[in-house]
Amino acid sequence: xxxxxxxxxxxxxxxxxxxxxxxxxxxxxxxxxxxxxxxxxxxxxxxxxxxxxxxxxxxxxxxxxxxxxxxxxxxxxxxxxxxxxxxxxxxxxxxxxxxxxxxxxxxxxxxxxxxxxxxxxxxxxxxxxxxxxxx
Numbered sequence: 001x002x003x004x005x006x007x008x009x010x011x012x013x014x015x016x017x018x019x020x021x022x023x024x025x026x027x028x029x030x031x032x033x034x035x036x037x038x039x040x041x042x043x044x045x046x047x048x049x050x051x052x053x054x055x056x057x058x059x060x061x062x063x064x065x066x067x068x069x070x071x072x073x074x075x076x077x078x079x080x081x082x083x084x085x086x087x088x089x090x091x092x093x094x095x096x097x098x099x100x101x102x103x104x105x106x107x108x109x110x111x112x113x114x115x116x117x118x119x120x121x122x123x124x125x126x127x128x129x130x131x132x133x134x135x
Contacts, residue, residue: 007117008044019048020120033124045070046090053097063103
């Protein structure tokens with residue numbers, strides 16, 4: 001079973017976000033960042049999950065345990081319900097990506113246990129902000 005760590009980072013001025021993904025398996029150590037565009041941190045967490053699931057699909061992984069510090073995402077999967085319309089659109093897109101897997105588990109992890117993905121997201125955000133001379 002592959003372990004997937006996700007996190008997002010967002011800035012207010014200019015308003016944009018980045019995500020970081022780490023996927024580890026027996027013979028795999030995949031690390032990638034993504035510039036997500038204009039969104040807040042909660043939406044960026046959803047966009048990063050979607051990015052991670054698509055990456056796992058491309059890597060032909062079939063069993064995943066996803067670690068995130070986003071309680072909103074974990075609660076959504078636990079309840080199988082989301083109230084926020086914006087988050088619902090993400091849930092509606094990621095659910096089919098999880099349904100084709102042999103096994104999918106998503107669990108909340110404290111921020112201190114998700115430092116790798118957190119660092120990837122923040123480093124990419126810093127790099128993007130630097131392009132605007134905002135650091």
